[in-house]
Amino acid sequence: MPTGPPLERGADFDLSEEQRQVRRSVREFAEKEIAPHVERYEQEERYPLELIAKLAPLGLMGPMIPERYGGSFSDVLTYGIICEELARIDWVVASVVSVQNSLAASSILRFGSEAQKDHWLPRMARGEVLSSACLTEPDGGTDLGNLRTTAARVAGGYRLNGTKVFISHAAHAGLFVVVATLDRAKKHKGVTAFLVDPDNPGIEISNFPMRTLKRDNLAEVRFIDAFVPDESLLGEEQKGFPVLGSALDMGRYSVAARCVGQSQRSLDLSIPYALDREAFGQKIGEFQMIQQKIADMVCRTESARALVYRLGRMKDAGIERASMEASMAKLMASEAATKNALDGIQIHGGYGLSAEYEVGRLLLEAKALEFGEGTSELHRKLIAEYALGLRKQ
Numbered sequence: 001m002p003t004g005p006p007l008e009r010g011a012d013f014d015l016s017e018e019q020r021q022v023r024r025s026v027r028e029f030a031e032k033e034i035a036p037h038v039e040r041y042e043q044e045e046r047y048p049l050e051l052i053a054k055l056a057p058l059g060l061m062g063p064m065i066p067e068r069y070g071g072s073f074s075d076v077l078t079y080g081i082i083c084e085e086l087a088r089i090d091w092v093v094a095s096v097v098s099v100q101n102s103l104a105a106s107s108i109l110r111f112g113s114e115a116q117k118d119h120w121l122p123r124m125a126r127g128e129v130l131s132s133a134c135l136t137e138p139d140g141g142t143d144l145g146n147l148r149t150t151a152a153r154v155a156g157g158y159r160l161n162g163t164k165v166f167i168s169h170a171a172h173a174g175l176f177v178v179v180a181t182l183d184r185a186k187k188h189k190g191v192t193a194f195l196v197d198p199d200n201p202g203i204e205i206s207n208f209p210m211r212t213l214k215r216d217n218l219a220e221v222r223f224i225d226a227f228v229p230d231e232s233l234l235g236e237e238q239k240g241f242p243v244l245g246s247a248l249d250m251g252r253y254s255v256a257a258r259c260v261g262q263s264q265r266s267l268d269l270s271i272p273y274a275l276d277r278e279a280f281g282q283k284i285g286e287f288q289m290i291q292q293k294i295a296d297m298v299c300r301t302e303s304a305r306a307l308v309y310r311l312g313r314m315k316d317a318g319i320e321r322a323s324m325e326a327s328m329a330k331l332m333a334s335e336a337a338t339k340n341a342l343d344g345i346q347i348h349g350g351y352g353l354s355a356e357y358e359v360g361r362l363l364l365e366a367k368a369l370e371f372g373e374g375t376s377e378l379h380r381k382l383i384a385e386y387a388l389g390l391r392k393q
C-alpha cells in the first residue's frame with residue numbers, strides 16, 4: 001500500500017505537534033483498519049457498521065463534541081484533519097463523522113437546549129446514535145427556502161408530512177435533523193428545525209438506489225403525519241434557516257476537508273503507478289504529459305488544503321460564520337477531488353476503470369461531493385454575491 005508523499009507539506013507548516021500526531025494516528029488507523037475492507041463493502045452493497053463501530057473508542061465519533069458531553073473536541077482544524085484522513089480511505093466512514101459532527105452535533109451545541117445537549121451529545125460521542133440530515137426533497141435540494149415538508153402545530157408537539165431523498169445513513173440513524181416549514185408562503189422565514197427520533201410512528205425509510213456509493217444505503221424518508229413532541233424543536237419556530245445556515249457552514253468545512261483527502265488519495269495512487277508502469281521502454285512518469293497531470297494534481301490538492309486549513313483556523317479564531325470562505329473551500333476542494341480522480345484514471349490507462357484498481361471508484365464518489373452541502377453552481381453564485389457586495393456574511 002503506497003503511503004504517498006511526505007506528510008509534512010506546505011499547508012501543514014504550522015500544525016502543532018498534537019495536530020501532526022492526530023494526522024499520523026488517523027492515517028494509520030484508516031489504512032490498517034478500514035482500507036482492506038472498503039471494496040468488499042461496496043461490492044456487497046453493505047453499510048460498513050462494523051468499521052463505524054471502531055471510531056468511537058478512538059474519539060473519532062465526537063471530534064466536535066466537547067469533553068463535558070463525552071466528546072474529544074480539541075480544535076476545528078484538528079476536526080478537519082480527521083475528516084481529511086478518513087475520507088482519503090473511505091467516503092462513507094468520513095461521511096458518518098462529518099454528518100454527525102458538522103450537521104447534527106454543531107447545531108445542537110449552538111441552538112439546542114441543555115436538555116437536548118444532555119440527551120443527544122453523549123450518546124453521539126459514544127457512537128450509540130448515528131445522525132442523518134433530512135434536508136433534500138424530491139423537488140429540489142438547492143432551494144432549501146422552498147421546502148414542501150410541512151410541520152403543523154398540534155397539542156404537545158407537531159405533525160410532519162413530506163418526503164426527503166438522498167438521505168445518507170438513514171437506515172442506521174438514531175437521530176434525524178429535519179427541516180420543515182410551518183408556513184410555506186413565508187418561504188425561508190417559515191423553515192423550522194427538529195431533532196427527530198427515527199423510531200417515531202409515521203416515519204418510513206426506504207432504499208434510494210444510486211449508481212455509486214452502494215455501501216452508503218442512501219434512503220428516501222417519508223413523514224406521514226409523524227408526531228414529534230415539543231422537545232424536538234431545535235431553536236425556535238420559524239427560525240430554522242439560521243440553524244440550517246450555521247450547520248451548512250460547518251458542513252461545507254468538513255466536506256471540503258474530505259475532498260482534500262480524496263484528492264490526495266488519487267495522487268497517492270497515481271504516483272507509484274507512474275513510477276512503475278512502462279511504455280515505449282520508459283516509465284510513464286518520465287513522459288511530460290503524465291508529469292503535467294501529476295503537477296496539476298499536486299497543485300489542486302495543496303490549494304484546496306490551504307483553503308480548508310485557513311477556514312479551520314478562522315473558526316478556531318472565533319469567527320463563527322465564514323460563509324464566503326466556506327463556499328470557496330467547498331467549491332475548490334470538491335472540483336479538485338473530481339479532477340484528480342479523472343487525471344488519476346487517465347494515468348492508470350484502462351486499468352483506471354478495472355475493478356482491480358481503486359482510482360476508478362473514486363471518480364463518482366468525488367463527484368457526489370460536488371452536490372452535498374451545496375452544488376458548485378450554488379457556491380459560485382454565493383461567492384460572486386459576497387464579492388459584489390450583494391450578500392453579507
Ligand SMILES: Cc1cc2nc3c(=O)[nH]c(=O)nc-3n(C[C@H](O)[C@H](O)[C@H](O)COP(=O)(O)OP(=O)(O)OC[C@H]3O[C@@H](n4cnc5c(N)ncnc54)[C@H](O)[C@@H]3O)c2cc1C
Nearest residue numbers: 133134135136140141142166167168368371372373375377
Ligand atoms: C451521495 C449523496 C449523498 C447525499 N446525502 C444527503 C443527505 O444526507 N441529506 C440530504 O438532505 N441531502 C443529501 N444529498 C442531496 C444533495 O444535498 C443534493 O443533491 C444537492 O443539494 C442538490 O440538490 P438536487 O440534487 O435536488 O439538485 P437541484 O437543486 O434540483 O439542482 C439541479 C441543478 O441546478 C443547479 N441550480 C439550482 N439552483 C441554481 C441557481 N440558483 N443557479 C444556478 N444553478 C442552480 C444545481 O447546481 C444543479 O446543477 C446527497 C446527495 C448525494 C449525491
